[in-house]
Amino acid sequence: xxxxxxxxxxxxxxxxxxVAGEVAFTTKPTATKSGAxxxxxxxxxxxxxxxxxxxxxxGPAARVVRHxxxxxxxxxNPPPEPLKPGLAQELVWDGTDxxxxxxxxxxxxxxxxxxxxxxxxxIGEDPYSFGAIDSIATDEDGDLYITSxxxxxxxxxxxxxxxxxxxRYLRTLIPxxxxxxxxxxxxxxxxxxxxxxxTPRSYSSGNPSLYPVSRLRLVSASKKAGxxxxxxxxxxxxxADGGNLKGPAEMWSAKAGVKIGHNDPQLSxxxxxxxxxxxxxxxxxxxTKKPEEIDPKWPNGxxxxxxxxxxxxxxxxxxxxxxxxxxxxxxxxxxxxxVFSTATDAKGHLHIGxxxxxxxxxVDADGRKVGATxxxxxxxxxxxxxxxxxxxxxxxxxxxxxxxELKLVKIVGRGGxxxxxxxxxxxxxxxxxxxxxxxxxxxxxxVLWIGSxxxxxxxxxxxxxxxxxxxxxxxxPGGQLDWSxxxxxxxxxxxxxxxGVSRTYRYDGKTGQGGLLTKNGxxxxxxxxxxxxxxxxxxxTGNGHVGPLERYSHDLKPLPFPxxxxxxxxxxxxxxxxxxxxxxxxxxKGESYVSFMYDWNKYxxxxxxxxxxxxxxxxxxxxLPKPDAKSWASKLPGERQVSSxxxxxxxxSSGGISVDLAGNIYVGMLxxxxxxxxxxxxxxxxxxxxxxxxxxxFPPSGGTVLGAVKGDDPSNAEGPRTVCEKGMTxxxxxxxxPGLAPFSGGGYGGNxxxxxxxxxxxxxxxxxxxxxxNNATYTATLVDNAxxxxxxxxxxxxxxxxxxxxxxxxxxxxxxxxxxxxxxxAWPAGAGMSDRHIYVIxxxxxxxxxxxxxxxxxESCAAK
Numbered sequence: 125x126x127x128x129x130x131x132x133x134x135x136x137x138x139x140x141x142x143v144a145g146e147v148a149f150t151t152k153p154t155a156t157k158s159g160a161x162x163x164x165x166x167x168x169x170x171x172x173x174x175x176x177x178x179x180x181x182x183g184p185a186a187r188v189v190r191h192x193x194x195x196x197x198x199x200x201n202p203p204p205e206p207l208k209p210g211l212a213q214e215l216v217w218d219g220t221d222x223x224x225x226x227x228x229x230x231x232x233x234x235x236x237x238x239x240x241x242x243x244x245x246x247i248g249e250d251p252y253s254f255g256a257i258d259s260i261a262t263d264e265d266g267d268l269y270i271t272s273x274x275x276x277x278x279x280x281x282x283x284x285x286x287x288x289x290x291x292r293y294l295r296t297l298i299p300x301x302x303x304x305x306x307x308x309x310x311x312x313x314x315x316x317x318x319x320x321x322x323t324p325r326s327y328s329s330g331n332p333s334l335y336p337v338s339r340l341r342l343v344s345a346s347k348k349a350g351x352x353x354x355x356x357x358x359x360x361x362x363x364a365d366g367g368n369l370k371g372p373a374e375m376w377s378a379k380a381g382v383k384i385g386h387n388d389p390q391l392s393x394x395x396x397x398x399x400x401x402x403x404x405x406x407x408x409x410x411x412t413k414k415p416e417e418i419d420p421k422w423p424n425g426x427x428x429x430x431x432x433x434x435x436x437x438x439x440x441x442x443x444x445x446x447x448x449x450x451x452x453x454x455x456x457x458x459x460x461x462x463v464f465s466t467a468t469d470a471k472g473h474l475h476i477g478x479x480x481x482x483x484x485x486x487v488d489a490d491g492r493k494v495g496a497t498x499x500x501x502x503x504x505x506x507x508x509x510x511x512x513x514x515x516x517x518x519x520x521x522x523x524x525x526x527x528x529e530l531k532l533v534k535i536v537g538r539g540g541x542x543x544x545x546x547x548x549x550x551x552x553x554x555x556x557x558x559x560x561x562x563x564x565x566x567x568x569x570x571v572l573w574i575g576s577x578x579x580x581x582x583x584x585x586x587x588x589x590x591x592x593x594x595x596x597x598x599x600x601p602g603g604q605l606d607w608s609x610x611x612x613x614x615x616x617x618x619x620x621x622x623x624g625v626s627r628t629y630r631y632d633g634k635t636g637q638g639g640l641l642t643k644n645g646x647x648x649x650x651x652x653x654x655x656x657x658x659x660x661x662x663x664x665t666g667n668g669h670v671g672p673l674e675r676y677s678h679d680l681k682p683l684p685f686p687x688x689x690x691x692x693x694x695x696x697x698x699x700x701x702x703x704x705x706x707x708x709x710x711x712x713k714g715e716s717y718v719s720f721m722y723d724w725n726k727y728x729x730x731x732x733x734x735x736x737x738x739x740x741x742x743x744x745x746x747x748l749p750k751p752d753a754k755s756w757a758s759k760l761p762g763e764r765q766v767s768s769x770x771x772x773x774x775x776x777s778s779g780g781i782s783v784d785l786a787g788n789i790y791v792g793m794l795x796x797x798x799x800x801x802x803x804x805x806x807x808x809x810x811x812x813x814x815x816x817x818x819x820x821x822f823p824p825s826g827g828t829v830l831g832a833v834k835g836d837d838p839s840n841a842e843g844p845r846t847v848c849e850k851g852m853t854x855x856x857x858x859x860x861x862p863g864l865a866p867f868s869g870g871g872y873g874g875n876x877x878x879x880x881x882x883x884x885x886x887x888x889x890x891x892x893x894x895x896x897x898n899n900a901t902y903t904a905t906l907v908d909n910a911x912x913x914x915x916x917x918x919x920x921x922x923x924x925x926x927x928x929x930x931x932x933x934x935x936x937x938x939x940x941x942x943x944x945x946x947x948x949x950a951w952p953a954g955a956g957m958s959d960r961h962i963y964v965i966x967x968x969x970x971x972x973x974x975x976x977x978x979x980x981x982x983e984s985c986a987a988k
Contacts, residue, residue, distance in 0.1 A: 146169070146172075146238075146980070147170055147172040147237050147980040147981055148168070148237075148980070148981050149166060149168060149169070149235075150167045150168065150169050152166065152983050152985070153165070153235040153983050153985050154166070154985055154988070155233040155985050155986065155988065156987070156988055157987050158216060159218075160218065161216060161218045161219035161220075162216070162217045162219075162233065162987050163214065163216055163217075164192075164214070164216070164233055164235075165212075165214045165215075166213055166235050167211055167212035168211050168981070169211070170198070170211070171196070171197060171198025171199060171211070172196070172197060172198070172238045173194070173195060173196045173197070173238065173239050173912075174193070174194065174195065174197060174207070174235060174236065174237045175235070175236045175239070176215060176233070176234070176235050177190065177191055177192060177233070177234045177235075177236075178190035178192055178230050178232070178233060178234075179230070179231070179233075179234055179984070180227065180228070180229040180230045180232075181229060181231070186232065188890075188959070189221045189222065189227045189229075189230055190220065190221050190222055190227060190230070191222060191785070191889075191890035191891045192206070192215060192217055193206050193207050193215060194207075194892065194893055194908060194909075195207045195909065195910060196908050196910070196912035196913075196914060197209075197210065197213070198210075198211055199910075199912035199913075200912065201911055201912050202910060203908065203910055204892055204908055222712070222890060223657075223712060231986055231987070232984050232985070233984065233985050233986075233987070234982070234983070234984045235982070235983055235984075236979040236981070236982045237980055237982070238979055238980025238981055239906070239915060239977060239978070240977070240979070241915060241917050241962060241975040241976060241977055241978065242975070242976050243926060243946045243976070244961060244973075244974035245636060246927065246971045246972065246973055247619065247633070247636040247638075247963075247971060247972040247973075247974060248603075248604050248607070248621065248629065248631060248636070248638070248970075249927060249969070249971035250600045250603045250604075250970070251285065251293035251927070251929070252597055252598060252600070253599045253600065253603050253605050253970070254281070254283045254285060254605075255273060255274055255275040255280070255605070256273075256275060257271070257560050257575030257576060258271055258272060258273055258274070258339070258341060258557060258560060258575075259271045259341035259342040259353075259560040259575070260342060260560040260562050260573055260575045261342040261343070261344055261345040261351075261562050262289075262345065262562050262563070262564040263347055263364075264346055264347065264348070265289070266288075266289035266564050266565055266566075267287065267288055267289060267294065267345075267347075268286070268287040268291070268562075268573060269284065269285075269286055269297075269342055269345040270284070270287065270575060270580070271283065271298075271340060271341060271353070271560075272285075273338070275605055275606050276606055276624065276625050276702070277699070277702050278701045279331060279606050279624050279702055280331045280338075281331060281332045281951075281967065281968050281970075282299075282332075282338060282339070283298055284297045284298035284340070284362075285297070287596075287597060288596070288931070289564065289565075289566065290595055290596050291595030291596040291598075292596035292597070292931040293597075293931055294929075294931060294932070295941070296366075296922050296923045297362065297365070297366035298340070298362075299324070299332075299334050299335075299922045299968065300312065300313075300366045300922060301366060301922055301924055301925075301942055302321075302322065302919075302920060302922060302924075302945060304365060304366060304367050305367065306322070308365070308366075308368050309322065309324075309367055309369075312324055312334065312335065313334075313920070319919070320944070320945075321919035321945055322919070322920045323805070323902065323920060324902075324920055325811070326811040326873070326900055326951075327873055328873045328874075329811070329814065329815045329866050329867065329872075329873040329874050330701045330868040330874065330875065330879060330881065330882045331701060331882070331967075332899075332950065332951040332967055333873075334950075335369070337355045337360060337371065339355055340354070340355050340360060341353060341354055341355070343359075343391045343393065344393055345364075346364070348364075350362060350363050350364055350368075351363070351364065352393075354375075354389065356388075357376065357389060358371060358372030358373060358374050359371060359372065359373045359375060360372060360373070361373075375389065375430070375438075376438045376439060377438055380438050382405070382422065383406075383407035383419050383422045384404075384405050384407075384422075385407060385408035385409065385410075385412075385454060385455075385456075386408070386454075386455065386459055387404045387406060387408065387454060387459050387461055388404060388459060388558075389404055389405050390402070390404045390464055390465055391403075392466045392467055392468055392474070393468065394468050394472050394489075395469075395470060395472055395509070398431065398432055398433055399429050399430065399472075399489075400432060401427055401428070401429050401430075401466050401468070401474055402428040402429070402430070403427050403464065403465065403466045403476070404459075404463065404464050405422065405426065405461065406418055406419075406422055406423060406424045406425075406454055406461040407419025407420075407422035407423075408424070408453065408461070410455065410456045411456065412453035414453070415449075415450075415453070417453070418453075423444065424447065424453075424454065424461050424462050425445035425461060425462035425478075425480070426441060426443070426444050427442045427443045427444075427445075427487075428440060428441060428442055429442035442491050443474070443476070443485075443487050443491050443493075445462050445463055445476065445478050445480070445481070445485065446481075447462055447480050447481070448480065448481075451480050452523050452524035453524070455524075457556060458523055458524055458525075458526050458556060459557070460523055462478060462479055462480045463477060463478060463479065464477060464504075464558070465477040465502065465504040465505045466505065467505045467506050467507045468507070469507045469509055469512060470509040470510075470512075471488075471489075472489045473486055473488050473494065474486070474487045474489075475487075475507050475514070476505070477504065477505040477516070478502065479501055479502065479503070479519075479522075479523055481496075482499065482501060482502070483496045483497060483499060484496065484497045484502055484505055484514060484516065484535075495538050495539040496539065497514065497537075497538050497542045498542070499514070499516050499518055499533055499535060499544075500518050501518050501519035501520075501522045501523065501528075502516045502518060503516075503517045503518065503528075503554055503558070503559075504516070504558075504559070506562075506563040506572065507563075508570050510570075511536075511570075513534055513535065513536050514535040514536075514542075515533075515563060515570070516533045516534075517531075517533075517550075517554075517561060517574070518530065518532075518533050520549075526555065526556055527554065527555050528553065529549070529550065529552065529553050529554075530552050530559070531547055531548060531549045531550055532547065532548045532550060532572065532574075532583055532590055533546075533547050534546040534547070534585065545588075546585070546588070547590070548583060548589075548590040548591070548592070550574065550581065550583075551578070552574060552576050552581065553576070553577070554576070555577070559574060559575060559576040560573075560575035561573060561574045566584060569586065569587075570585045571583065571584050571585070571593070572585075579599065580597050582595045582597075596931075602640055603639075604621060604623060604627070604639075604970075605623060606624045606702070606967075606970070607623070607624075607953075607965050607966065607967050607972070608623060608624030608702055608953065608965075608967060609621070609622040609652060609705075609885050609953075609954060609965070610622075610954040610963060610965035611653055611654060611655060611885070612655070612887055612956025612958060612963055613655040613659075614655075614887075614889060614890070614956070614957065615659065616659070616678075617632070617633040617958045617959075617960075618631065618632060618633060618638075619633050619638075619963055620641075620653060620655075621972060622650070622651065622653075623702075624701070624702030624703065625651065626649040626651050626666065626667045627640055627641075627647060627649070628640075628641050628648075628651075628653065633963060633974060641680065643680045648665075648680055649665055649666055649671075650663045650664070650665050651664045651665070651671065651697065651703050651705050652697075652705035652707065653708055654707075654709050654710040654716065654781070654782075655710065656710035656711075656716070657710065657711070657712045657785075658714060659678060660675050660676065660677065660678075660714075661676045661677070661680075662674075662675055662708050662710045664695050664697070664705055668703075669696070669698055669704070670694065670696050671697075672691045672692070672693065672695065672757075673691070673693050673694075673708065673716070673718050674691050674692065675690045675692070685734075685735055685736025686736060687735065687737065687764065691756070692716065692718075692736060693718070693732070693757055693766055694751055694752075694756065694757040695720045697721075698881065700879055700880075700881035701868070701881040702881055703881075704880065704881040706720060706727060706778060706779040706780075706781075707779050707780045707781035707792070707883070707885070708781060709781030709782050709783045709790075710783060711783035711787050711789075712785050712786075712787060713733070714733070715731060715732060715733050715734055715739065715783070715787070716732050717729050717731045717771075717781050717783065718730055718781070719778065719779070719781060719791070722744060722747060722748045722772070722773075723749070724878075725776045725878045725880070726773060727772065727775070727776055727778055728743070728744055728769035728772025728773055729770050729771035729772055729774065729789070729791060729826075730770065731770040731789075731826075736764075737764060738765065738766045738768075739770055740767075740768055741768040741771070741772075741826050742768070742769075742825070742826060742828075742840060742842070743768060743769040743770075743771075743772050743773070743838045743840070743841075744769040744772050744773065744836070744838070745767060746767070747836070748766060748767055748768065750765075769826070769828075770789065770822075770826035771789060771791055771822055771828065772828060772829075773829060773832045773833040773836050773838075774793055774832050775794050775795060775829060775852065776833075776869070776878065776880045777793070777867040777868065777869040777883070778791060778792060778793040778794065778817075779792050779867070779884060779885070780864070780883060780884055780885045780954070782886060782887055782888040782894075783888070784888050784892050784909075785890055787824040788821055788823055788824065788858070789822045789823075789824065789826065790819050790820065790821050790822075790886070790888050790894070791820050792817060792818075792820075792864050792867075792883065792884060792885075792886060792896075793829065793867075794815075794816075794867035794869060795817055795818055795820075795829070795848040795849065795850065796816065796817060796860075796862045797818070797846055797848055797849075797860055797862065798847045798848055798849055800849065800862050802816070803863075806900065810872040811872065811873060812865070812898070812900040812901065814869075814871040814873060815865045815868070815873065815899070815900060816862070816863060816900065817862070817867050818860045818861055818862040818863070818864060819860070819864055819894060819896060820854055820857045821857055821858050821861070822857050822858070823856070825856070827841075827855050827856025827857050828841050828856065829852055829854050829855070830852065830853040830854075830855060831850075831852040831853060841855040841856070842855070842856065843855050843856030844856065844858070859909070859911065861907060863896065864886060864898065865899050865900055866882055866884060866898075866899040866900070867880070867883055868881060868882035868883070882953075884896065884897055884899075884953055884954050885953070885954030885955070885956070885965070886954065886955060887956035887957055892908070892909035893908055893909065893957075894906070894907050894909070895956065895957050895962055897918075897952035897954055897955050897964060898952070899951050899952055899953060899967075901918075902918050902952065903916050903917065903918040903919070903949070903952070904916070904918050904947075904955045904962065904975070906962065917946075917947045917975060918947045918948075918949040918952065919947065919948070919949070920945070920948070920949065921942070921945050921947075921948020921969075922942075922948070922950055922968075922969065923950075923969045923970070924940070924941050924942040925940065925942045925944065925948030926942070926943070926946075927940055927941065927942075928940050947964075947975060948969065948973070949964060949966050949969070949973065950966055950967075950968035950969045951966060951968035951969070952966055952967075953965055953967045959977075960976060960977050961975065961976055961977065962975045963975075
């Protein structure tokens with residue numbers, strides 16, 4: 125049968141709670157003894173949300189022993205039981221705690237109304253940790269510009285940050301600031317004049333991407349002339365404040381038919397800005413074996429020059445290196461032609477790093493060779509325009525070897541008279557993409573900045589020697605780089621933030637202090653987890669995309685089940701954008717749930733009871749494969765073998781599991797009910813339409829999704845049915861809560877239907893309230909269990925929003941450099957909550973935002 129009245133279809137466009145300031149108690153709470161419990165009564169002045177708790181103890185030591193009720197009164201949907209429709213309420217507490225046991229010492233009833241939030245703090249942020257450095261440049265004042273795109277395991281987030289000449293953090297330009305003029309980013313974001321917030325367009329469901337171009341690399345930076353960057357064979361420009369993005373301006377016109385193979389063009393600019401020189405361009409193959417396999421129209425070792433005073437002109441042949449008949453060939457691994465790097469001097473001469481003949485070739489502005497200076501494998505060439513000295517990053521291991529360590533060589537003079545006056549071996553490894561480097565000054569002394577996967581180095585020329593110099597660019601040792609999954613320990617007010625792979629960090633939600641989970645001085649590898657109602661940690665461990673689901677104590681000691689083992693099952697999670705773990709949930713009786721594949725890209729939820737034994741589900745019985753013979757799980761006795769699904773099959777684009785106090789199972793899925801309407805302003809937004817799903821609530825008996833896996837629809841599907849978009853039908857669910865994102869997959873912003881690694885996290889608290897995020901709307905939303913919206917907060921803001929920067933005057937005063945919006949989110953990917961806080965993980969700003977709960981009215985009363 126289709127959806128019945130017993131099935132709650134939750135639409136989040138219903139009436140929200142009243143403004144907090146309008147709410148008061150018209151009848152203050154009272155508690156009258158009734159048998160072993162209490163009869164509780166109160167009334168509120170206007171539609172609003174309420175929560176009712178039974179507390180034991182007094183003062184600061186008081187703790188909630190029963191989360192009795194929470195929900196919105198006077199909303200479109202009736203409030204969750206035991207609340208009743210209407211602003212006046214009478215409730216009965218039976219004297220038991222959250223787990224059905226007699227509550228001892230219970231003395232106080234607390235009623236709160238009108239939940240709101242205010243900005244609390246950010247947690248874990250570090251302006252110096254934002255990904256592998258892939259290009260750097262300095263401006264006329266010596267400020268340093270750094271781009272980064274890639275991070276661990278195919279995770280990426282395009283970023284451009286600015287640092288002072290001493291390395292101190294100044295500001296973020298990509299993504300753009302929340303206080304930039306709206307017209308400066310009109311091609312990137314819509315502007316809500318009433319709310320005074322931006323809504324950037326989002327381009328990818330797998331990784332944060334708010335720009336119509338990826339992997340921008342710096343060519344030059346200037347406060348006056350702006351910033352020049354390249355991506356592939358296109359040039360992009362940006363104002364010095366991060367606005368007015370212009371591009372793509374193609375390096376060559378379409379009729380030129382440029383071929384670059386797998387090489388990234390390298391650019392340099394003449395001192396007067398008139399000419400742009402192009403290197404590392406050749407028509408090579410994926411695996412070039414012989415010189416004749418390179419397109420003769422785009423030969424190896426050629427440098428091109430473009431005259432910007434002639435708009436629309438293509439780069440023209442400028443100079444060809446003289447190459448031997450046989451040598452290594454450019455290919456997809458080394459990504460190098462014979463010339464990878466060029467630099468210009470004060471006279472306008474071009475200096476070419478010849479990787480084949482191991483020399484730097486000097487050519488005048490007319491393209492005539494002036495001379496050549498020998499230096500081994502010149503990976504990157506710099507010329508000090510004041511002294512004319514060369515600073516060359518030289519490969520210790522020559523090509524065709526893809527990787528090599530580097531050394532810095534200073535050369536004075538040219539040709540046969542040239543002398544190496546200083547060398548400095550560097551613990552920097554160059555790989556196919558190369559390293560970023562630029563020449564700057566510290567006072568009167570030249571300094572060379574070198575950025576790579578290993579971080580940022582600064583080498584100072586002290587006259588007689590080259591030496592590494594200390595700077596203010598200091599990433600937090602062992603700090604968190606990637607922010608993918610969030611789990612909140614509500615009772616301890618602790619946050620677990622996973623990096624998308626196997627490093628999980630624990631932070632104190634109140635102080636923000638914390639760091640990587642370690643045991644015996646070594647990283648404790650954990651990919652995904654849940655915190656049980658008993659405080660135990662249910663963790664998918666291991667340093668890979670395959671590993672066991674296990675139970676641990678808070679201090680990471682194994683907690684064995686009655687079976688004698690703390691291990692439950694071996695989980696295969698895939699490798700893609702991070703590890704594709706889909707969620708772990710823990711219930712009130714020690715039960716646990718985990719989602720993983722039973723066949724390629726086919727997912728289900730398995731369950732385990734409090735004894736550590738698999739829960740017998742109704743679905744996929746006989747379709748689940750046996751563990752690999754090499755797996756420890758293959759040796760488990762039959763009664764401990766996972767043989768069925770509690771929930772499944774489910775869509776491959778799915779993730780996040782939570783379990784409420786009644787044992788109901790909540791699973792995030794990329795589906796929405798038939799006829800669901802996006803919120804106002806997002807009706808035509810392709811990101812919202814393609815990446816937004818629902819939280820699906822199942823009873824402990826579970827359920828399934830018909831149409832989720834072709835050919836695997838169970839024939840025994842029982843329970844209420846909810847028809848969804850995209851040909852799916854949820855069977856057995858008692859509620860759907862749409863609005864959850866991001867889910868990756870096919871369609872807009874996805875690279876294929878089987879790339880389903882990016883999934884959100886949400887949290888169901890002990891009142892049954894649900895908090896979740898949506899990266900297309902840049903918001904976090906809190907709803908009651910009937911689907912009534914309690915509150916929503918958040919708006920777009922980059923790293924600088926609410927960040928108190930100690931390197932700015934405003935920051936020294938203890939205020940953020942950019943104070944808007946109140947709740948800045950650049951790419952929210954999950955949320956959790958405790959009694960007083962809501963925590964949101966922001967994958968792009970690389971931190972957790974804490975919102976502190978407020979209440980318009982709060983009263984407590986003792987039993988009479």
